[in-house]
Amino acid sequence: MVRTQQQRRIDSIIVNGLLIMICLISIFPVAYALSTSFKTQREVISKPPYLIPQNWSTDGYDQVLKSSLIRPHLLNTFINATGSSIIIVVLGVLAAYAFSRYKFPGNKLLQLVILGMIMIPTLTNLIALYRLGSQFDLLNTNIYMILIYVANGLPFGIWIIKAAIDAIPIEIEESARIDGCGPLQVIRYIILPLALPGLVTAFLMEFVFFWNEFLIAVVMLDNNNAKTATVGLLNFQNSYQTAYHVWMAGSVFIIAPVLITFFVLRRQFFRAMLQGAVKG
Amino acid sequence: MKKRFLLLTVLVLAIMTSIASAQDRPAITVWTKFNSDTPQNVQDEWMKAAVDDYNAAGGSITNVFQPYDQINSKLNLAVQAGGDVPDVSYVDGQFLGFYDYNGTLTDITEWVKAQSWFEDLSPAALSACTTPAGVILCVPTATPGSLTYYWTELYPEGFPATAEQLLNEDCPRLSADGRYVATFKGTENFGLEVAYHSLIRSAGAAISDEDGRAAWANDEMVKVIEYVRSLFANKCAPEIALAGGFDFENSFKDNSAAAILAGTWTYVFNNPVTAPNGTLYDLGADSIFTAAQDGQIGFAPPLAFEGGQPASNVYATAWAIPTGSANPDEAKEFINFTMESQRNADFGVAYGSLPSLLSARENEMFQTGYWQQVAEIQNTYGTAMPFLVEYDRGIAALAEVFTKCLTDTSLDIMATLQAAQDNYNNSIQ
Amino acid sequence: MIAATTKKESRTAARFRLSWRSLVPFWLLLPSLIFLAVLQLYPVIYSLYISLHRLRAGQYMPVGFRNFERLFADTNFYEGLAVSFRFVGISLVLTIGIGMLVAVLLNQRSQFNALYMVLMFVPWVVSDVVAGTIWRWLFQQDYGIIQNMIQPLTGSTSLYAKPDGALLIVILATVWRGLPFTSLLFLGALQNVSTEVIESAALDGANRWKTFFRVTLPIIRPTLIVAVILTTIAGLNSVGVILTLTGNIPATQTVSVYLYEQGWQFGDFGLGAAISVVMFFINLGLTLVYLRFQRQD
Incomplete structure (x- = not known):
C-alpha cells in the first residue's frame, strides 16, 4: 500500500495542525499570565477581559522589584534548587554505578526500597524533619533545605541515572579496568562522558522539581530571609484579595530562569529521554 | 605607640558600649499576617509604621509575614516541634481553645492585669482572650464582627429586618431587575463565620453544645440550610458564592448584588465599587466610606430570621507570646507600644474593626456614621463563637455540610448534618 | 562482572x-x-x-491505634478517597490518551518538531502554585478570559462554582502540566520500535490503527506502565494545584488535601501521620497492581 503524494500532504496538514493546537494550549495560560503582568490594577478587573493590555504598565514589576521576591526569595530558590540537584546527580552517579555494575547481596532489594521511597507522601516526613532541624539548629537555612531536597529527590535521581549507566556497554569499562583504573576513575573518565545526557536529564528534572517545590518549603520555612520564591509569592496574596498583575509579574520572575535552564539543556534532555532515560 | 594604644582602647570601648546598648533592647521577631515588606493595603501599612516607629524608638523588631491561612498552624508547629518560635505573634481570637489545648501560648494574666490599658479594654475584647478558666492568653487589639452592607438605591426602605422578607419580597423585586439580593461567601470557615452565623443563631440552632460537642442535627439547622438553598434556587444569590476563594465580592462591587453579608473589615478590600447610578468610587479603603457619605451605601445588622435576634459574630485580633519566646519582656514592650491609644485606634481603622481600647473608640476617626453603626450593632447583637478545642475542624465540618447541601440539592439535609455531627464528635481527640 | x-x-x-x-x-x-x-x-x-501518639504541648501521649480508628471512622476520609480516584482516574486517562496522540503526531517527524517540543514543554517548568493561580485566573467569574468564552455553555456562573466544574478545572490544569513529559516518554518508546515490525504488519494488510493497537502498543507497554505509575503517584499526592485553584471545598478535597487539612492546618499531627501511612500503602498497592500487568506475559 503506497500512499500518494496528496495523502501525505493531507496527513502532514493534519499532523501539523493538531500539534500547533496542542502548542497553543500549552503556552496560552503562561502567555496570558505574561500579558496580565503588564496590565494595571484597573485593567486586571475589567469586564470583559482583554487578551492584550490596553495600557502597558510595569506596575506589577515595580511592586515585585520593591519586594523581597527576587532577593532573598528567588536567590534562595536558586541556591536550594541548584545545590540539591548537583548533589543528587553526584551521589546518584555513585549509587547508580554500584547498583548497575556490582553484584552484592541485597542489591535488588535495596534498589526496591529506595524506589519505594518515591511513594512516601511529602507531608509525612515534615514534622520529623522540622524537629530534626531545630535540634541541629538548622531550621530556616539553605543548607537544611538542600539536605532535605537531596534526600527527597535522590530515589528518583538514582533510578534515572541507573538507566543511563545500564545503557553503557560494559566492555568499554573493562579495558580501562585492565589498565588499572579504580571505580572512581572509571566513573570520572568513562561513565560521566558517556552517560552525560542521562545525567543532564536527572539534573534538569530535579532542578525543575525543586525550583518549584512548595509544600516542604511552606511548612518548613518561617523566616523571611529563608523563604523561597514559591512561598514568597504568597506575600502578594493576603486575606481577601489577590493583586493578580503583581502575582503574575512575580510568576514571570519565577518561570523565566527555569525556562531558560530548560532551553539550554533541552537537546541533551530530549536525546536522553528519547533513548529511554525513564525505564520500566 | 601611645596613640595607637589609645585608638585601640577607644575602639574596644566603642564596640563594648555598642554591644552593651544592643543588649539593652534585644532584637525580637514578630509573626503577623501583615506584609510590612511590600505593603498591599492599609493593614500592611499600619504594620510597616509600627515596625519603623518601634525601631526608631530604640527597639529592634523584625516582622515575619505568614500567610493568613497558615499563621495559626505554623505557630502551633513551631511551639510543638521546638522551631524558631517568634517572640510575639499575631493570633486570631477564635483559636483560643486550640491554643489553650495545645499549650501554644504563655499565660500572661498577671501581666495584662497590671498594665495601664487593662481598665481601658472593652469587656468583649478581653473575654475573647480569656479562657473559661479565667486565664488570659492574649492581648486583644481589635474586635472585628459581621454586618451587612447594602446599596441604598436598591433597598429604598432600608435592608429588610428579616430573612423571610428578603427572600419573599425583595428577591422577586430585585431579580426582576436582574439583580441578586445579596452576595456572600458560602463555603469554607469564612462563610460560616460571616454569612451563616447570624442565621444559625437567630434560628435557635447552635454551633456546639456546652461540652464543645457538635449539636447540628436539628430542625433549626435544617431550616437555615433550606433557607439558603431557596436563596440560590430562586436566583436571589450568585452561585459564585459557592466557589472557594473571594470572587463573590465582585457582585457587590459592580452592584449586581444589592447587598453583601460582610465583616467590619470589608471596606479595606472591597474596592473600587460602582453604585447603581453609575458613580465609580475608586479611593482605596475610603471608597465604601465615601459612597456611604453620598448616601449610596447603608449598613445593617447581620441577616436574621423572624422571631430571632441578629447575631454579629464578634471575635478578636490579638497579640500573644508563644511558649518558648526568647524575649518575653521585650515582646511585652512591643505589645505595650502598640496598645497606646492612638496606635490602637489606627490599627482599628487599618484592620477594619473597632479597636479594643475604649479610649481609642472615642477617637474622632470612629465618630463617623459607619463606626457608630458598627459600635451599635456590636453592642446590641455581638455574640462570640463558642470556645472550641478544635475550632478550625469543627467550623470546617459544619461549613462542609452547608457546601455539600447547597451544591447538591438532592442531598438530605438532616441525614448529612447527622453524619457530620457523629463524625465530628467521634473524631475529636 | x-x-x-x-x-x-x-x-x-x-x-x-x-x-x-x-x-x-x-x-x-x-x-x-x-x-x-x-x-x-x-x-x-x-x-x-x-x-500512635497524641502530641499536645510538646508532649507525646501514647494512644495506641486510636488515630487509625478515628481515621477509619471519618467519612471525610472515604469521600476524599472517592474524589482522589475520580481525579486520578480521569486525569490518567486524559494524560495517557492525549500524551499518546501527541507522541504519535510527533513521531511523524514534522520538520517543526524541535519547535513544537520546546513550546509544549513550557507547562512542565511551571510550578504547581503558579499553575493553579493562572488557571483559576483563566476561569475567574468576571475577569476570566476562558470563562468569558465558555459563558454560553455554563450560564452566568463560573465553572468552578459548580462541584464537577471545579474538579474538571483541576483535572485540566493537571493534565496540562503532565502532558509534555508523558508525550516525550511515549515518543521515546515509539522511536525505539523498529520500523521493520511496523512495515511487515503493514504488508500483512493491517491498516494504521490496527498496526498501532496490535503491534506498536504491546511493544511499548513497559513505558506505558511507567507513565501510568508516575502519573498516578503525582496525582494522588497533588496538593498545590488543588488548593490554589479551588480552595479546600468538598468537591476537590482529595485524600492528599485531606491529609494537608488534618495533619497540617488543624495541627492534628497524630491523625496526619496515620493518613500518611495509609496513603503510602495505597501508592505502593497501586504500583504493585500496575507492575503485575507488566509481568503478565
Whole structure:
C-alpha cells in the first residue's frame, strides 16, 4: 500500500495542525499570565477581559522589584534548587554505578526500597524533619533545605541515572579496568562522558522539581530571609484579595530562569529521554 | 605607640558600649499576617509604621509575614516541634481553645492585669482572650464582627429586618431587575463565620453544645440550610458564592448584588465599587466610606430570621507570646507600644474593626456614621463563637455540610448534618 | 562482572583484593544511604511513632491505634478517597490518551518538531502554585478570559462554582502540566520500535490503527506502565494545584488535601501521620497492581 503524494500532504496538514493546537494550549495560560503582568490594577478587573493590555504598565514589576521576591526569595530558590540537584546527580552517579555494575547481596532489594521511597507522601516526613532541624539548629537555612531536597529527590535521581549507566556497554569499562583504573576513575573518565545526557536529564528534572517545590518549603520555612520564591509569592496574596498583575509579574520572575535552564539543556534532555532515560 | 594604644582602647570601648546598648533592647521577631515588606493595603501599612516607629524608638523588631491561612498552624508547629518560635505573634481570637489545648501560648494574666490599658479594654475584647478558666492568653487589639452592607438605591426602605422578607419580597423585586439580593461567601470557615452565623443563631440552632460537642442535627439547622438553598434556587444569590476563594465580592462591587453579608473589615478590600447610578468610587479603603457619605451605601445588622435576634459574630485580633519566646519582656514592650491609644485606634481603622481600647473608640476617626453603626450593632447583637478545642475542624465540618447541601440539592439535609455531627464528635481527640 | 581475579595472582593478594572490591559498592552507596537513612527512613519511622501518639504541648501521649480508628471512622476520609480516584482516574486517562496522540503526531517527524517540543514543554517548568493561580485566573467569574468564552455553555456562573466544574478545572490544569513529559516518554518508546515490525504488519494488510493497537502498543507497554505509575503517584499526592485553584471545598478535597487539612492546618499531627501511612500503602498497592500487568506475559 503506497500512499500518494496528496495523502501525505493531507496527513502532514493534519499532523501539523493538531500539534500547533496542542502548542497553543500549552503556552496560552503562561502567555496570558505574561500579558496580565503588564496590565494595571484597573485593567486586571475589567469586564470583559482583554487578551492584550490596553495600557502597558510595569506596575506589577515595580511592586515585585520593591519586594523581597527576587532577593532573598528567588536567590534562595536558586541556591536550594541548584545545590540539591548537583548533589543528587553526584551521589546518584555513585549509587547508580554500584547498583548497575556490582553484584552484592541485597542489591535488588535495596534498589526496591529506595524506589519505594518515591511513594512516601511529602507531608509525612515534615514534622520529623522540622524537629530534626531545630535540634541541629538548622531550621530556616539553605543548607537544611538542600539536605532535605537531596534526600527527597535522590530515589528518583538514582533510578534515572541507573538507566543511563545500564545503557553503557560494559566492555568499554573493562579495558580501562585492565589498565588499572579504580571505580572512581572509571566513573570520572568513562561513565560521566558517556552517560552525560542521562545525567543532564536527572539534573534538569530535579532542578525543575525543586525550583518549584512548595509544600516542604511552606511548612518548613518561617523566616523571611529563608523563604523561597514559591512561598514568597504568597506575600502578594493576603486575606481577601489577590493583586493578580503583581502575582503574575512575580510568576514571570519565577518561570523565566527555569525556562531558560530548560532551553539550554533541552537537546541533551530530549536525546536522553528519547533513548529511554525513564525505564520500566 | 601611645596613640595607637589609645585608638585601640577607644575602639574596644566603642564596640563594648555598642554591644552593651544592643543588649539593652534585644532584637525580637514578630509573626503577623501583615506584609510590612511590600505593603498591599492599609493593614500592611499600619504594620510597616509600627515596625519603623518601634525601631526608631530604640527597639529592634523584625516582622515575619505568614500567610493568613497558615499563621495559626505554623505557630502551633513551631511551639510543638521546638522551631524558631517568634517572640510575639499575631493570633486570631477564635483559636483560643486550640491554643489553650495545645499549650501554644504563655499565660500572661498577671501581666495584662497590671498594665495601664487593662481598665481601658472593652469587656468583649478581653473575654475573647480569656479562657473559661479565667486565664488570659492574649492581648486583644481589635474586635472585628459581621454586618451587612447594602446599596441604598436598591433597598429604598432600608435592608429588610428579616430573612423571610428578603427572600419573599425583595428577591422577586430585585431579580426582576436582574439583580441578586445579596452576595456572600458560602463555603469554607469564612462563610460560616460571616454569612451563616447570624442565621444559625437567630434560628435557635447552635454551633456546639456546652461540652464543645457538635449539636447540628436539628430542625433549626435544617431550616437555615433550606433557607439558603431557596436563596440560590430562586436566583436571589450568585452561585459564585459557592466557589472557594473571594470572587463573590465582585457582585457587590459592580452592584449586581444589592447587598453583601460582610465583616467590619470589608471596606479595606472591597474596592473600587460602582453604585447603581453609575458613580465609580475608586479611593482605596475610603471608597465604601465615601459612597456611604453620598448616601449610596447603608449598613445593617447581620441577616436574621423572624422571631430571632441578629447575631454579629464578634471575635478578636490579638497579640500573644508563644511558649518558648526568647524575649518575653521585650515582646511585652512591643505589645505595650502598640496598645497606646492612638496606635490602637489606627490599627482599628487599618484592620477594619473597632479597636479594643475604649479610649481609642472615642477617637474622632470612629465618630463617623459607619463606626457608630458598627459600635451599635456590636453592642446590641455581638455574640462570640463558642470556645472550641478544635475550632478550625469543627467550623470546617459544619461549613462542609452547608457546601455539600447547597451544591447538591438532592442531598438530605438532616441525614448529612447527622453524619457530620457523629463524625465530628467521634473524631475529636 | 568485573570482580574476576586473574589466576596468576597469589591467594592472599586475591583475598585482599576481593574483600576490598566487594566493599566498593558499599563505599559508593554510603553517601546516598546516609542521606536516605537520616532524612527519609528516620522521619518515616518517626511518623509511625507519631501515628500512635497524641502530641499536645510538646508532649507525646501514647494512644495506641486510636488515630487509625478515628481515621477509619471519618467519612471525610472515604469521600476524599472517592474524589482522589475520580481525579486520578480521569486525569490518567486524559494524560495517557492525549500524551499518546501527541507522541504519535510527533513521531511523524514534522520538520517543526524541535519547535513544537520546546513550546509544549513550557507547562512542565511551571510550578504547581503558579499553575493553579493562572488557571483559576483563566476561569475567574468576571475577569476570566476562558470563562468569558465558555459563558454560553455554563450560564452566568463560573465553572468552578459548580462541584464537577471545579474538579474538571483541576483535572485540566493537571493534565496540562503532565502532558509534555508523558508525550516525550511515549515518543521515546515509539522511536525505539523498529520500523521493520511496523512495515511487515503493514504488508500483512493491517491498516494504521490496527498496526498501532496490535503491534506498536504491546511493544511499548513497559513505558506505558511507567507513565501510568508516575502519573498516578503525582496525582494522588497533588496538593498545590488543588488548593490554589479551588480552595479546600468538598468537591476537590482529595485524600492528599485531606491529609494537608488534618495533619497540617488543624495541627492534628497524630491523625496526619496515620493518613500518611495509609496513603503510602495505597501508592505502593497501586504500583504493585500496575507492575503485575507488566509481568503478565
